[in-house]
Amino acid sequence: MVKRVTIHDRVATAILDAAAVLLAGDGEPPSMADVAEAAGVGRATLYRYFPTREALFQALAAAAIDSISTLLSAADLDNVPVPEALARVTRACVTVGAQYAVLVSQPRQLSREQVDQCVSAPIRRVMQRGHHDGTFRADLSVDELLSLFGGLLHAALHMNRQDGIGVEKASALVTSVLLHGASRERPAGAPRGEPGDRGSSGPVSH
Numbered sequence: 001m002v003k004r005v006t007i008h009d010r011v012a013t014a015i016l017d018a019a020a021v022l023l024a025g026d027g028e029p030p031s032m033a034d035v036a037e038a039a040g041v042g043r044a045t046l047y048r049y050f051p052t053r054e055a056l057f058q059a060l061a062a063a064a065i066d067s068i069s070t071l072l073s074a075a076d077l078d079n080v081p082v083p084e085a086l087a088r089v090t091r092a093c094v095t096v097g098a099q100y101a102v103l104v105s106q107p108r109q110l111s112r113e114q115v116d117q118c119v120s121a122p123i124r125r126v127m128q129r130g131h132h133d134g135t136f137r138a139d140l141s142v143d144e145l146l147s148l149f150g151g152l153l154h155a156a157l158h159m160n161r162q163d164g165i166g167v168e169k170a171s172a173l174v175t176s177v178l179l180h181g182a183s184r185e186r187p188a189g190a191p192r193g194e195p196g197d198r199g200s201s202g203p204v205s206h
Contacts, residue, residue: 012049015039016060024101024161032056064099068092069118077122082130083179089123090153091171097157123149152177
């Protein structure tokens, strides 16, 4: 049976999407007036749906964790090689970039158990597998890998938001830098002749 999307649902979604985008910015958390303007609704309408700023942020955090956990659950992370699992995790987070930023900026709106179970735990398992099977450097702990991943992801989300580089490029940047660093050296096992391969004949002259 197809679920009917009511006008109420559409308006609520528009408000939450607008609030997520504003929260993902680099400035101060938005006011209710900012959210109403961005969503294209009147302040009276906004308050009818979300009576307080706290209620709005709680609904926003709940929607964010639902979106991200759904994507991570569907990614089959435990049954693919670590590099592919990392790529899938990154793509999921970048795809819902504004909503991912909500979980970072508004962690108090959800219990730690919810965030750990639905978001942190799947990502940690990928890092643990990579640490165990040698995908990642042995001198980096799982916690350090998670911190590096978070920093790269934040930078990629900012680049996508500011420069519009797109989900695929932003995701690929995070994955490749975490796996191989930013060095021009060719990673072991990579095909020769790739950009940055010092063993190749160098740039092609035109």
